[in-house]
Amino acid sequence: MNHDSKPGTQKDTLFEQIREPGSFSFNEEVAAVFPDMIERSVPGYDFCLKTITATAKNRVRPNSQVYDLGCSLGSITMAIRAGVVAAGLVDRNVVIHAVDSSDAMIHRARTHISAFRPLVDIQLHCQDMTQTPIENASLVVLAYTLQFLRPEQRSELIRKIHDGLNPGGALLLIEKTHETDSPMQEFQTELHHEFKRINGYSELEIAQKRQALENVLITETEDEHAQRLVDAGFRHIGLIAKHYNFSTWVAIRD
Numbered sequence: 001m002n003h004d005s006k007p008g009t010q011k012d013t014l015f016e017q018i019r020e021p022g023s024f025s026f027n028e029e030v031a032a033v034f035p036d037m038i039e040r041s042v043p044g045y046d047f048c049l050k051t052i053t054a055t056a057k058n059r060v061r062p063n064s065q066v067y068d069l070g071c072s073l074g075s076i077t078m079a080i081r082a083g084v085v086a087a088g089l090v091d092r093n094v095v096i097h098a099v100d101s102s103d104a105m106i107h108r109a110r111t112h113i114s115a116f117r118p119l120v121d122i123q124l125h126c127q128d129m130t131q132t133p134i135e136n137a138s139l140v141v142l143a144y145t146l147q148f149l150r151p152e153q154r155s156e157l158i159r160k161i162h163d164g165l166n167p168g169g170a171l172l173l174i175e176k177t178h179e180t181d182s183p184m185q186e187f188q189t190e191l192h193h194e195f196k197r198i199n200g201y202s203e204l205e206i207a208q209k210r211q212a213l214e215n216v217l218i219t220e221t222e223d224e225h226a227q228r229l230v231d232a233g234f235r236h237i238g239l240i241a242k243h244y245n246f247s248t249w250v251a252i253r254d
Contacts, residue, residue: 010036011036031072031073031104031105031107040196040199040200040201041209042144043195043246044243044244044246047241048174048248049075050079051172051241051248052079052083052141052143052172053080053082055170055172056080056081056082056083056084056086056139057083058083059168059252060087060089061089061169062094063092063094064136065138066094066095066096066138067097067099067132067134067137067139067140068080068098069142070100070129070145070148071100071106071109071124072105072109073108073109073112074110074112074113075112076141077109078112080141081118081119081120084096085120090119090120094120095121096121096123097123097125098113098123098124099124099125099129100126101129102126103126106124109124129157130149130156133164134160134161134165136164136166137161139172140161140164140165140169140170140171141171142171142172142173142174143172143174144175146173147218147219147220151220155231158171158231159231162234162251166253167254168252170250170251171229171234171249171251171253172248172249172250173248174247174249175219175220175247176217176245176246176247177219177220177222177245177247178221178245179221188245191244226249233253234251234252234253236254237249237252
């Protein structure tokens, strides 16, 4: 099986050789290989992009704002944009705010997005998402990002998102989770590792990346995420997709 990266993308070989132990960070080294890394590491990623487009088409309204919090290289931003275009909202005063705290990610996202004819106003912000004002929002996407915040910051962010959404507006939350049942968690972990093996990662790469993410990517259970959404004020919450330990919720504000 050929595991070469797609044309125009750089193959992820960051953990191919033995490295000094250290924490994972979204620096230039990671940004350069990120498209290949996420496609080969995250089960259901392409499905989630399609879900984001469909949700944007369904929920975004004229004269409103959309937020992609933790936009990385802009693939999710462009999935939102596709939904806005499909909804016929070009020139209907919709603004997409793409936010990321990594200079390297924002720089590459700007290059990526400018290569397309955006059709929709896309504004990029290099800032901590916890400092981003959420106002007049019809859609907020938090995809694989809440897990990198300190646990004590998460409730405040979700509450801010709820309060910044217009009635009928939606939060799309996609997170890696863990099971409370140890045998089931071990099984899910092995399934995820096998997914990576099938996509060409070696045992060394899998082990080293797992070590690098320890204490950086802090997962929670599905129940913890759902309770946080309830505590923030959401009353309409649904778990709409699950790929191994990667879960997708939609929460709609009254």
